[in-house]
Amino acid sequence: MLRSRTRDALGMQIFITLFLVIILLIIAIPVWRVIVTAFTPLDVYTKQGVPFFLPFDKWTTHAFEQLLTHSQFPRAMVNSFTITLLGTAISMLLTVPLAYVLSNHRLPGRGFIVILVLFTYLFNPGLIPVYLLITKMGLINNYLAIILPPAVNVTNTLIMMRFFEGLPDELKEASRLDGATELQTLWHVILPLSKPILLTIGLFYAVFYWNEFFTPLLYLTDSKLMPLPVLLRNILISAGFNEYVDYNAFSTSTIESLRSAGVLLTMIPMVLVYPWIQRYFTKGNLLGSVKE
Amino acid sequence: MLVGRPCACLQSGPLTKMRIPFQTSFKAIFRNRWFYILAAPTLIYFVVFKYGPLWNAQIAFKDFKPLLGVMGSPWSGLENLDAFINSFYFSDLIRNTVIFSVAKLVLGLPLAIVVAIALHETVLKRMRTFVQTVIYLPHFLSWVIMFGILLAVLSPGSGLINDIIRSFGGEPIAFLTSPEWFRQVVIFSDIWKETGWATILYLAALLSISPELYEAAAVDGASPWRRIWHISLPGIVPVIVLVTLLRLGHIMDAGFNQIFVLYSVPVYSVGDIIDTWVYRQGILQFQFSLATAVGFFKGVIGLGLIFSAHQIAKRLTGQGLY
Numbered sequence: 137m138l139r140s141r142t143r144d145a146l147g148m149q150i151f152i153t154l155f156l157v158i159i160l161l162i163i164a165i166p167v168w169r170v171i172v173t174a175f176t177p178l179d180v181y182t183k184q185g186v187p188f189f190l191p192f193d194k195w196t197t198h199a200f201e202q203l204l205t206h207s208q209f210p211r212a213m214v215n216s217f218t219i220t221l222l223g224t225a226i227s228m229l230l231t232v233p234l235a236y237v238l239s240n241h242r243l244p245g246r247g248f249i250v251i252l253v254l255f256t257y258l259f260n261p262g263l264i265p266v267y268l269l270i271t272k273m274g275l276i277n278n279y280l281a282i283i284l285p286p287a288v289n290v291t292n293t294l295i296m297m298r299f300f301e302g303l304p305d306e307l308k309e310a311s312r313l314d315g316a317t318e319l320q321t322l323w324h325v326i327l328p329l330s331k332p333i334l335l336t337i338g339l340f341y342a343v344f345y346w347n348e349f350f351t352p353l354l355y356l357t358d359s360k361l362m363p364l365p366v367l368l369r370n371i372l373i374s375a376g377f378n379e380y381v382d383y384n385a386f387s388t389s390t391i392e393s394l395r396s397a398g399v400l401l402t403m404i405p406m407v408l409v410y411p412w413i414q415r416y417f418t419k420g421n422l423l424g425s426v427k428e
Numbered sequence: 429m430l431v432g433r434p435c436a437c438l439q440s441g442p443l444t445k446m447r448i449p450f451q452t453s454f455k456a457i458f459r460n461r462w463f464y465i466l467a468a469p470t471l472i473y474f475v476v477f478k479y480g481p482l483w484n485a486q487i488a489f490k491d492f493k494p495l496l497g498v499m500g501s502p503w504s505g506l507e508n509l510d511a512f513i514n515s516f517y518f519s520d521l522i523r524n525t526v527i528f529s530v531a532k533l534v535l536g537l538p539l540a541i542v543v544a545i546a547l548h549e550t551v552l553k554r555m556r557t558f559v560q561t562v563i564y565l566p567h568f569l570s571w572v573i574m575f576g577i578l579l580a581v582l583s584p585g586s587g588l589i590n591d592i593i594r595s596f597g598g599e600p601i602a603f604l605t606s607p608e609w610f611r612q613v614v615i616f617s618d619i620w621k622e623t624g625w626a627t628i629l630y631l632a633a634l635l636s637i638s639p640e641l642y643e644a645a646a647v648d649g650a651s652p653w654r655r656i657w658h659i660s661l662p663g664i665v666p667v668i669v670l671v672t673l674l675r676l677g678h679i680m681d682a683g684f685n686q687i688f689v690l691y692s693v694p695v696y697s698v699g700d701i702i703d704t705w706v707y708r709q710g711i712l713q714f715q716f717s718l719a720t721a722v723g724f725f726k727g728v729i730g731l732g733l734i735f736s737a738h739q740i741a742k743r744l745t746g747q748g749l750y
Contacts, residue, residue: 148652152546156559159543162620163562169588170580186586234470237463244456249467256478259731261488262723263703264710265481268498285477288470318462347570350685354711365572369689372575392586399576406568413568414561 174199174396181390199389199397208359208367209401216346216363223283223345224338227292231337235293236322239300257290270355281355282348289344292337299333300326339413346406368398488721501717508721517705525701528614528682533675536619536626541668543623544630545660549652563624571689578604578617578690610695617690618683629671630664637663666745677737680730702726 173186177196180187203209238249266285275281303326311321327334349365356362372395389397457464484498491504512518543563547556566574581588582603590600603609637659645655684703691699702722710719741747 144651144653148549149551152550153552153555155542155546156550156555159546160559160562163566163624165588166577166581166620170577173580173586181586185591186580186588188588230470230473233466237467240460240463243460243463244453245464249471252471252474256474256482258734259482259727260723261482261485261727262720263706264716264720264723265484265487266477267711268484268487268716269477269480284473285481287477288473318466322466343568347568347572349570349572350688365570368576369572372572372579392580392583395576396580399573399580402576403569403573407565410565410568411561414564 170396170399173392174400176390176393178388178390178393181392186392199393200401202387202389203394203397203401208362209398211360212362212364212367213401215361216365219279219282219348219352219363220342220345222279223287224341226283227287227289227341227345228334228338230288231293231296231341232327232334233322234288235296236300236326238293238297241301253290253293267354276355277358277361278355279361282351283345285351286344286348289341292340296330296333296337299330303329336413339409342409343406343413364402368402371395371398485720485724487717488724490717492717492720494716504717508717509725511718512722512725517700520697521700521702521705524699525680525682527611528687528701529675529679531611531615532618532622532683533672535615536623537668537672537675539619540623540626541630541664544627544634544664545656547627547631548634548660549656560624563627565624566621567625569621571685574617574621574686575689578613582613604690605692605694607695607698610691610699614683614686614690614699618686626671629667633664633667634660669744670741670747673737673741677734678730679733680726 169186172188172190175195175197176186176190177194177198180190180194234249234253237243238246238253240246270276270281270285275284307325307329308321311325316324347365348363349369352361352363352366353369356366374391487498487501488508489503489505490498490501491507492498492501496502547559550556569577579587582590584590584600584602587600587603589603593600601609603613641659641663642655645659650658680702682701682703684701684707687699687701687704688707691704703726706719706723706726709715709722
């Protein structure tokens, strides 16, 4: 009896391990393919296409050099960093005070603010009304057109509000009794205690702005302002390929390598900050608030 | 949501209730003035960038002429909406939108549950952490990056899958541009990207099941499979119900960014959804009123669906969606 149960448990563990390994492979193989494609040299490609395993001595960084030495790609990187930093700063400046105010359940008029905010979250009139607003404000070819419409994310605000609610009331009361204004309380008492949530939400916003490609495509007509995802999309759909990389008969890389190298270069900053975000949601602080 | 408000009890304590009669509401507002000052910039932001578009949305019921402006354009009633509902693309758009939403839900949700249970059951803690790290990552990649990854796997010239098809003597398939394959690509690429992230909620629910239940099952000699079936699954049913209802509430959002990046003219018939159509009609064809009417129609349906989902969730599980 007991033996059969241990055998059952062992059988299940083997089954689960196999299943998880298969899941890992399904995620990893496409990414591996992108990596190999980016590093495959021209001569290997013309002979056999992209191999599954590329011999170590064959790996080449030509595609990366070709992208990074052309003026467009580095500029797009700088543009992306600008949008990401400016966007995250503006988002945090608008989100933190709102979350703090909403965390005060005794505030007269709190219900009104909640309705004002939540309604815009539940009813979305679509793309065109926002487009008309942006064009009317003259924000075409201005990064604010990309940053402002999505600047306050309701889910992020609620996560932050929950965190502020969880801070001990005594701290706020003590600060108030010392004669501090709410702004001072927020700045000197609340925010220093809220570093983990500020970092997490900040990184959520940063990832969002880094990934934005549709609104830059919509609102930036000047190709000098183009951020990375838009450039990458143009490279991927081969629209005006020669505008963005030196690709000609003398090219030392294939189109496929250049595309994959572009994908990796766009991914890298994200993969670098990812462990910082991941730390918080595996710990469970954010569990339950993440529904989308 | 799932985490309660830890301090709600403290904040509505008897002290506040006693204070209220002694002061006028004006005094209360003055005492809290710093809160209003703090909230003001964000509220002004909301009025301009969230309610401004809502004001502009009135052109759904107007014949909008850019030169006349939003206010100056003549009213046209439900003409725009009528034109959309009676047009030949109406049924295609609705069908594609619903097919994508439902397929992603029906195929993706069970897989997420199975992965979450596997992660919960495994005794290899390091393996669990590693798998979690890997499967959450794709959620943070944009659809442009996903497009690059899909090209490396699916393109007819150098994609991995087509290399395999060729090595078996088959003809390469243009997965991204053929109407027979496009829907599958959309559905499975979404599942590839989002399933890992979706496991977070189920894993949290599994971890909140009382360990005593599992101990009792072990004492009773239940097999591990029975343990999953009789303890783990029933334990996460409320979360499954909530997630399903929430997703059904968003059924009209079939994934604009994804389709916009992946689709092309040859696959419009099977890939075009309401949002992509609104973009093309509004921005590319300058049919501002028609596109706004469709967006507005979609917004109203979405609001209705979310509201119903919320009511059903309240009735079924005792807690709403928000």
